[in-house]
Structures are given as C-alpha cells and as structure tokens.
Amino acid sequence: KQFHLGMFEIGRPLGKGKFGRVYLARERTSSFICALKVLYKSELQHGTGVEKQVRREIEIQSNLRHPNILKLYGHFHDSKRIFLILEFAGKGELYKHLQRENRFPEWKAAQYIAQMASALSYLHRKHVIHRDIKPENILMGIHGEIKISDFGWSVHAPNNRRKTLCGTLDYLPPEMIKSGSKDNWYNEKVDLWSLGVLTYEFLVGEAPFEDTPIMTQKRIARADMTIPEWVSKEAKDLIKKLLVLDPEKRLPLDEVQNHPWIIKHCVKGERKSDREKLSLK
Numbered sequence: 001k002q003f004h005l006g007m008f009e010i011g012r013p014l015g016k017g018k019f020g021r022v023y024l025a026r027e028r029t030s031s032f033i034c035a036l037k038v039l040y041k042s043e044l045q046h047g048t049g050v051e052k053q054v055r056r057e058i059e060i061q062s063n064l065r066h067p068n069i070l071k072l073y074g075h076f077h078d079s080k081r082i083f084l085i086l087e088f089a090g091k092g093e094l095y096k097h098l099q100r101e102n103r104f105p106e107w108k109a110a111q112y113i114a115q116m117a118s119a120l121s122y123l124h125r126k127h128v129i130h131r132d133i134k135p136e137n138i139l140m141g142i143h144g145e146i147k148i149s150d151f152g153w154s155v156h157a158p159n160n161r162r163k164t165l166c167g168t169l170d171y172l173p174p175e176m177i178k179s180g181s182k183d184n185w186y187n188e189k190v191d192l193w194s195l196g197v198l199t200y201e202f203l204v205g206e207a208p209f210e211d212t213p214i215m216t217q218k219r220i221a222r223a224d225m226t227i228p229e230w231v232s233k234e235a236k237d238l239i240k241k242l243l244v245l246d247p248e249k250r251l252p253l254d255e256v257q258n259h260p261w262i263i264k265h266c267v268k269g270e271r272k273s274d275r276e277k278l279s280l281k
C-alpha cells in the first residue's frame with residue numbers, strides 16, 4: 001500500500017518525541033484515526049545510528065501484531081521528512097499517569113506487568129529484544145490497556161550495535177553496565193531485568209537504583225536495592241526474581257505470567273469463590 005501526506009487530515013500535535021513530533025491524524029477515505037510521527041531527515045544525520053535506528057524501528061514494528069504493542073501501519077517520506085503511520089493510543093504516555101498518581105495500586109501494577117510480560121513473550125518468540133523497556137516508552141489505549149512503543153533500541157538477531165547511553169541509566173541491566181562481553185547485550189534476558197525495574201517503579205513510584213549516575217551504575221552492578229516493607233510479599237518475590245545479576249537466573253516470562261502476584265490480580269472473570277471451587281476439584 002502506497003501512503004502519502006495528502007491521504008491524511010492532520011489534527012492537533014500530540015507532543016514531541018525525542019526525534020520528531022507526533023500528530024493526531026485521520027485517513028481521508030476510511031476516516032481511520034492514527035498518530036503520525038514526523039521525523040526530519042536533517043535531524044537524522046546520514047550514517048549515524050539514528051537513521052539506522054529509524055529503519056530498524058520500521059522494519060521490526062511493522063511486522064508485529066499484539067494488543068500490547070503499538071502498531072506501525074506504514075511509512076512514507078518526502079524530500080525533507082519521514083512519516084510513520086502509528087496506532088493512536090487514546091490515553092497517551094504511561095509515565096504521565098505514573099507521575100500524576102505517584103505510584104499504582106498493586107492490582108493496577110500487576111495488570112500492567114501481565115500485559116508487558118505477554119508483549120515481551122511475543123517479542124522474544126519472534127527473536128526481537130526491546131532493550132529499552134521504561135515508562136517513557138509505554139502508551140495507554142482508551143480502555144487502559146498498555147502498548148509498548150518506540151522500537152528504536154530493539155534488535156533482531158545479535159549484531160554489533162553500540163548503545164549510546166542517552167537518557168536514564170535506571171533501566172540498564174548489569175550486563176550492559178559492565179564493559180565485559182557484549183554478547184550478553186543481545187540476550188533477551190535484558191528485557192527481564194527491565195521488567196523487574198518497571199514493576200518496582202510502578203509500585204514504589206521511583207526506580208530501584210535511582211541515584212547519581214555513578215552511584216546508579218554501582219548499585220545496578222550489585223543489584224543493590226531495598227524494597228519498602230509496605231510492598232506485598234508476593235510483589236517483593238517477583239521483583240527479587242527478576243532483578244537477578246545472572247541473566248540466566250532471571251524468572252522466565254511464562255513463570256512471570258503464572259506468578260502468584262499476577263494470578264492474584266489478573267485472573268479476570270471468575271469470582272474468588274469459583275476459583276476456590278476450581279482449585280478444590
């Protein structure tokens with residue numbers, strides 16, 4: 001399908017991402033609502049990581065279909081700009097909601113982590129590692145479902161990309177902090193660590209290793225964090241099983257999805273009494 005700018009009515013600017021602006025848009029013939037991300041080629045210097053990052057984002061995200069992953073419907077460009085036609089998530093950036101609410105109640109945090117685990121499990125089955133899981137890269141749909149966006153840092157198979165440490169260090173796993181062997185950078189277990197950091201931040205309202213940049217790196221390398229005593233023991237258990245230094249020892253995603261904390265808050269539909277009947281059988 002060939003897309004071009006004339007096909008869209010451009011609505012209000014939704015906001016500025018790190019490499020371009022995002023507008024609400026409507027496709028004229030179908031009246032389909034989407035979000036149009038505009039990137040200026042001038043800002044993507046040729047041959048720099050950013051241009052490759054955008055190409056990778058397009059290549060990876062356009063082949064993904066999952067309710068908790070923001071869809072990329074297509075892309076096109078003109079002389080000066082690249083346009084990404086993205087799914088519109090009506091409730092915007094998750095981190096804004098987290099800022100406003102300070103922290104999420106356990107039932108809400110568990111539902112978000114269950115959705116993230118489902119999306120990551122789908123990505124890993126397709127050998128895609130996101131590598132940049134954090135609240136800033138998660139959007140919220142109109143029904144409160146969350147959607148991973150921004151695949152700029154995701155990778156397909158192992159490759160020799162250097163990750164420039166832009167933005168927060170809080171979510172980096174120890175293997176990406178240590179200068180040692182780089183092949184661990186391309187092990188999907190890095191997303192498990194970030195899922196643990198995300199779980200902590202949803203419940204506590206700040207990242208587990210938040211400190212000065214130097215101290216953050218030291219604390220990550222030692223998995224040096226304290227979980228407040230008011231966090232439930234089930235939630236504590238899950239965080240501790242994800243924030244493990246050895247990538248191979250981190251709780252696999254299928255066990256995250258079956259963890260008691262997730263089951264307790266996410267098995268929707270049947271009432272507790274029915275659940276007891278089921279387990280008594």
Ligand SMILES: COc1cccc(-c2nc(Nc3cc(C)[nH]n3)cc3ccccc23)c1
Nearest residue numbers: 014015016017022035086087088089091092
């Ligand atoms: C920096 O603030 C930014 C930047 C980019 C988008 C938003 C934003 N986005 C969306 N939805 C989106 C965005 C995309 C790519 N798909 N669906 C909705 C919003 C609602 C209120 C405020 C802001 C919103 C903010």
